[in-house]
Amino acid sequence: MSDATLSSIALNVVGQYQQAGQHLIRAYRGGSERLVQGLRAQSTKLLGAQGPDKVADLTIRGLDTATDIAGRAVTRLAEGAAMGIERVGGTTDKLEAKLDAAGLEMVSALQRKAATASLQIAGKVSELSQQLSVRLAGEEEAVEVAKPARKTAAKKAARRTRRAA
Numbered sequence: 001m002s003d004a005t006l007s008s009i010a011l012n013v014v015g016q017y018q019q020a021g022q023h024l025i026r027a028y029r030g031g032s033e034r035l036v037q038g039l040r041a042q043s044t045k046l047l048g049a050q051g052p053d054k055v056a057d058l059t060i061r062g063l064d065t066a067t068d069i070a071g072r073a074v075t076r077l078a079e080g081a082a083m084g085i086e087r088v089g090g091t092t093d094k095l096e097a098k099l100d101a102a103g104l105e106m107v108s109a110l111q112r113k114a115a116t117a118s119l120q121i122a123g124k125v126s127e128l129s130q131q132l133s134v135r136l137a138g139e140e141e142a143v144e145v146a147k148p149a150r151k152t153a154a155k156k157a158a159r160r161t162r163r164a165a
Helices: 006-047 051-098 102-137
Strands: none
Touching (some): 006 051
């Protein structure tokens, strides 16, 4: 990851947080469904009627709808963030090509280290949210991550020298 650009690291961070969001939504859905099923069982024991089943089914359908909407919102946010990062990265690449950016290499290296640390934190958040999701929702499910429209290639800084006048 030594040659990774800030854009590629930022895209990975967005992807990790998107995964964490999807895991948390799945954990919420699974935990809520378990609660509704438990209440259904207790209500049926007490009341012995079909009424609790209808209420539970309606509640679960509402949970499914709400969590589907939340999942789509997380995906849209991640896709929007990825597009913004790609636009900024493209603009930065164009500016670096036109300007002599040799003096900014040290600053860029420090930024990459901070971005890499942020990526590690995001990875841990995603991992822990997945564990929570598996614990509350049951079996493990694959979580889709928004793919960037294009991959940003790592570019080497071009060294420019001025000619003596």
